[in-house]
Amino acid sequence: MTIKILKEIVSADGSIIKTYMLDELGEVLSFSDAYEALNLIALLNKNADSKTTYSLSSTTKKDEH
Numbered sequence: 001m002t003i004k005i006l007k008e009i010v011s012a013d014g015s016i017i018k019t020y021m022l023d024e025l026g027e028v029l030s031f032s033d034a035y036e037a038l039n040l041i042a043l044l045n046k047n048a049d050s051k052t053t054y055s056l057s058s059t060t061k062k063d064e065h
Contacts, residue, residue: 003031005041006057
């Protein structure tokens with residue numbers, strides 16, 4: 001299972017923009033340890049503004065391409 005962090009931003013017109021967090025090479029940031037991802041999500045949400053939230057997104061090998 002691959003664990004990713006999903007970033008959701010509410011834009012000025014009220015629509016929601018969803019994107020995955022990227023690493024320093026511009027690739028989707030992924031974790032194998034859910035606790036590590038959840039700790040980072042807690043930190044990001046604590047420091048985010050009111051229009052941005054971070055959440056856990058996981059996929060299985062079957063879902064990945």
